[in-house]
C-alpha cells in the first residue's frame with residue numbers, strides 16, 4: 001500500500017475564543033483503512049472533520065489529505081474527498097437524480113460519465129427506482145443513503161462521514177453499515193467516520209481513536225483498546241451443590257481466567273475471553289457435582305475503555321437528559 005497516508009495531522013489545534021475545541025491532535029490514517037473517531041457530544045469530532053474537509057482553518061498545526069495540505073492546497077484536497085456532513089443537506093425540492101447530477105456537474109464530469117456513475121451509485125444504495133421522486137418524499141434512511149451516494153459521485157479516494165447514522169432507526173443504521181462496507185471494497189476507499197455509537201465503531205472500524213475534550217485519549221484496533229485496560233469480561237454463575245472454596249480454586253486454573261470469587265451463591269469470574277470460558281466453566285462445575293442455575297456474561301465494551309481513560313461514561317449527556325426530564329416534573333400522563 002506504499003507510504004501514502006490518506007490523513008496525517010500534526011498537533012492540530014482549534015480554538016474558538018477561549019474554548020479549545022481541538023487541543024493538539026496528531027493522527028495518521030493509512031490508505032485503505034476504515035478509521036473511526038469515537039467521542040461524546042462536544043468532543044471536537046465535527047471540528048476535526050471541518051478542518052480536514054477544508055471548511056475551517058486550524059488555529060495551529062497541520063493537516064494533510066493524500067499528502068496535500070488542507071490549507072495551502074485546499075481545492076486539490078476537495079477533489080480527493082467525498083463528504084457526508086452531520087446534518088442532512090440534500091435539497092428537498094430536488095429529485096434523487098438531480099441531487100446527484102448537480103454534484104457531478106460541480107466536479108466537472110461529462111454527461112455520459114455522469115449518467116453511468118449516477119445510475120451505478122443509485123443502484124448500489126437501492127434508490128434507482130426512486131431516482132425521479134423528490135427527496136421530500138424520502139425517509140430519513142433513504143436520504144442518508146442518497147447523501148452517501150452523492151459523496152461518492154466523483155470517485156474520491158477518501159470518504160469522510162460525520163455521524164452518518166445519527167437519528168436513524170436501528171434497521172436503517174444497519175443498512176448504512178452494509179453500504180459502507182460494500183463501497184469500501186468496490187472503490188478501495190479510505191473511510192473516516194465519526195460517531196458516538198460504540199456499536200458503530202466496533203462493527204465497522206479497523207482502528208478507533210477515542211476523542212474527549214479535543215484530545216485523543218486512546219487509539220488502536222477495538223480488541224487492542226480492550227486488551228490495554230485492566231478490566232476483563234465478567235461471568236456470573238449461580239451455583240448450588242458444591243464446595244465453593246474448591247470451585248474457586250479450580251476455576252482460577254482455567255486458561256484466560258484472571259480472578260474468581262464467590263459470594264451469596266454467585267461465582268464471579270473475570271476472563272480475557274468470557275464467551276469462550278463459559279462452556280468449560282459449566283462443564284467443570286457440573287463435574288464436581290455443582291448445579292448451575294444461571295449464567296450472566298458481561299463483555300468488555302468500548303464504553304469500559306472510555307470510562308477507563310476519562311472516568312465517566314460516553315453516554316453521560318444522554319443520562320443527564322433523562323434525569324433532567326424526570327427532575328423537571330414530567331406530566332404524570334407521560335409516565336403511563
Ligand SMILES: Nc1ncnc2c1ncn2[C@@H]1O[C@H](COP(=O)(O)OP(=O)(O)O)[C@@H](O)[C@H]1O
Pocket residue numbers: 016019020021039040041042043044045046047048
Ligand atoms: N463555531 C463555533 N463557535 C464556538 N464554539 C464552537 C463552534 N463550533 C463548535 N464549538 C465548540 O467546540 C467544541 C467541539 O464541538 P464539535 O467539534 O462540534 O464536537 P462534536 O462534533 O464532537 O460534538 C464544543 O464545545 C462546541 O460547543
Ligand SMILES: [Mg+2]
Pocket residue numbers: 045046047086162163
Ligand atoms: Mg459533531
